[in-house]
Amino acid sequence: MSDISSLHRSLVAGVLEGEGRASPAIRRAAFDNEGLEEPLGQFVEKVAHNARLVTDADIGTLKKDGLSEDQIFEIVVCAAIGQATRQYENALAALTAAAEGS
Amino acid sequence: MRLAILDHGHGIRAKAMFALIRVFSGHPVVDAVKLALYRPSFYRAGGLTHEAMRGPSEWSVADRELMAAYVSKVNETEFCIAAHTATSALAYDDGAKVSATLADLETAPIPEPLRATLRMLGKLARENHLEADDMRRVLASGVSAQQIRDALAVAFAFNVTDRLADVFGFSVDDRAAISAGAKYLLARGYR
Numbered sequence: 654m655s656d657i658s659s660l661h662r663s664l665v666a667g668v669l670e671g672e673g674r675a676s677p678a679i680r681r682a683a684f685d686n687e688g689l690e691e692p693l694g695q696f697v698e699k700v701a702h703n704a705r706l707v708t709d710a711d712i713g714t715l716k717k718d719g720l721s722e723d724q725i726f727e728i729v730v731c732a733a734i735g736q737a738t739r740q741y742e743n744a745l746a747a748l749t750a751a752a753e754g755s
Numbered sequence: 756m757r758l759a760i761l762d763h764g765h766g767i768r769a770k771a772m773f774a775l776i777r778v779f780s781g782h783p784v785v786d787a788v789k790l791a792l793y794r795p796s797f798y799r800a801g802g803l804t805h806e807a808m809r810g811p812s813e814w815s816v817a818d819r820e821l822m823a824a825y826v827s828k829v830n831e832t833e834f835c836i837a838a839h840t841a842t843s844a845l846a847y848d849d850g851a852k853v854s855a856t857l858a859d860l861e862t863a864p865i866p867e868p869l870r871a872t873l874r875m876l877g878k879l880a881r882e883n884h885l886e887a888d889d890m891r892r893v894l895a896s897g898v899s900a901q902q903i904r905d906a907l908a909v910a911f912a913f914n915v916t917d918r919l920a921d922v923f924g925f926s927v928d929d930r931a932a933i934s935a936g937a938k939y940l941l942a943r944g945y946r
Contacts, residue, residue, distance in 0.1 A: 656810075657908045660803040671797055702883075704921040705831045712757045722760045723794075730798045733918035736883070741911040744875075744885050748903055751890035 665738065668731050674723040675731075683728045684735030692718055693728065700729055701736035757924040761789050769793070780939075782932035786925035787838065787916075800915065805945040807908035814905055816941070817846035818869055821853060822909045825873045828857050829880040832917035834925035834933075839913075841937035871896035872903070876910045 669680050682688045686701045692714050699707055715725050756762055765773070769792040773784045791801055808819050820843035827835035840857065844850035856863040860873055871893045879885050893903055927933070 657803050657806050657911065660806055661911070664798075664800060664803055667796075668798055673797055700918055700922055704918040707757075707922045709757060709924075722758045722764075726758055726760065726794075727797065729919065729922050733915045733922070736918065737911050737914035740879055740883050740914055741907055743883070744879050744890075744907050744910070745904070747885040747887050748890045748900060748907075750887035751894060752900055 661738070661741075665734060668727070668734055673727045674721060675727045679724075680727060680731045683731040684738075686732060686735060693720075697728065697732045700732040704733070756786055756789070756926070757922070761786070761793055761923055765789070765793055780932075780935050782935045783929055785838075785929070785932050785936050786834065786923070787920070787936070790919060790923065790925075800912065801946045803908075804912040804916070807905070807912045809944045812905040813899065813902050815846070817843055819905075819909050820846050820940075821856060821865075821869075822873060822876060822906055823913045824853065824857060825860070826876055826880050826910050826913040827917050829877045830914070830917040830921075832920050833927045834920045835913060835917050837927055837930065837933050838936060838940070841934050842940050845937055845941050868893075868896045868898045868902075872898055872906050875903075876906060879907075879910060880914060 665684075669677065669684060673680060675683075679689070679693075683693075683697050686697050689697055696707075696711055696715060699711065712725060716722075720728075772792060773789075776782075776784050776788065791799075808823070809816065812819065814822075820839050824836060824839035824843050827839060836857070840853055844853045847853065852864060856865055856873070860870060860877070863870065865873075875885065875889055875893045878889060890903065894900065898906075
């Protein structure tokens with residue numbers, strides 16, 4: 654049986670706690686999709702819930718706000734992993750609840 | 756891609772790898788590979804994706820590639836739809852089955868346990884939330900709890916990758932390169 658639990662923990666730890674150009678606080682906020690100032694807050698919400706609608710202009714806005722491409726890269730990665738983690742953990746909890754008959 | 760660093764910011768080893776890929780495949784390097792080789796000390800998902808897609812499971816490789824294609828269809832991520840439709844079609848040796856599943860899950864010629872699992876993965880991708888009843892329906896179709904966990908691992912990998920592909924703007928212009936990539940994924944996996 655495949656088991657990604659330890660690989661998932663390593664992936665999350667790497668992007669939140671590893672060496673990066675964006676601050677750990679910004680990366681954590683992007684992962685959680687909360688507590689970010691604009692324009693970053695709206696951008697991260699878009700990555701989490703409407704990634705297909707992100708445009709060149711969205712990236713341009715972040716650059717004009719002073720973010721480097723590497724910082725944007727890290728923020729996007731954290732936001733994507735954060736939302737996918739919430740989906741994954743919610744689904745595992747639903748499976749546990751189904752197995753326990755609740 | 757939308758970030759120039761993902762096209763041109765790689766280190767010398769990655770650039771050498773790109774040159775080898777171009778020579779031996781006869782195609783440009785696809786954007787998924789450029790992402791995978793950009794700052795792997797920060798973001799390295801290949802091991803997790805390989806475990807989900809090629810690790811031990813009661814689902815076949817073809818089934819898991821179809822799950823990747825289906826999740827990507829729900830997420831509307833053109834690059835990943837193309838790549839994993841091609842890989843699944845190769846793995847099944849049945850492109851019609853894959854096309855039919857992506858066109859209409861409810862009428863596709865696939866086993867009910869796989870259909871129920873894809874339905875559940877689609878709801879998770881679309882709505883971000885599942886209830887115990889959603890899982891009970893999958894279990895009632897004959898899918899084991901472990902198979903559900905394995906399918907959720909595939910969905911996690913592609914709910915990450917789809918978002919990155921969309922935000923970074925992976926190109927879908929070179930379909931021949933994507934097809935060559937599908938052959939590589941089937942032969943070598945994701946690491």
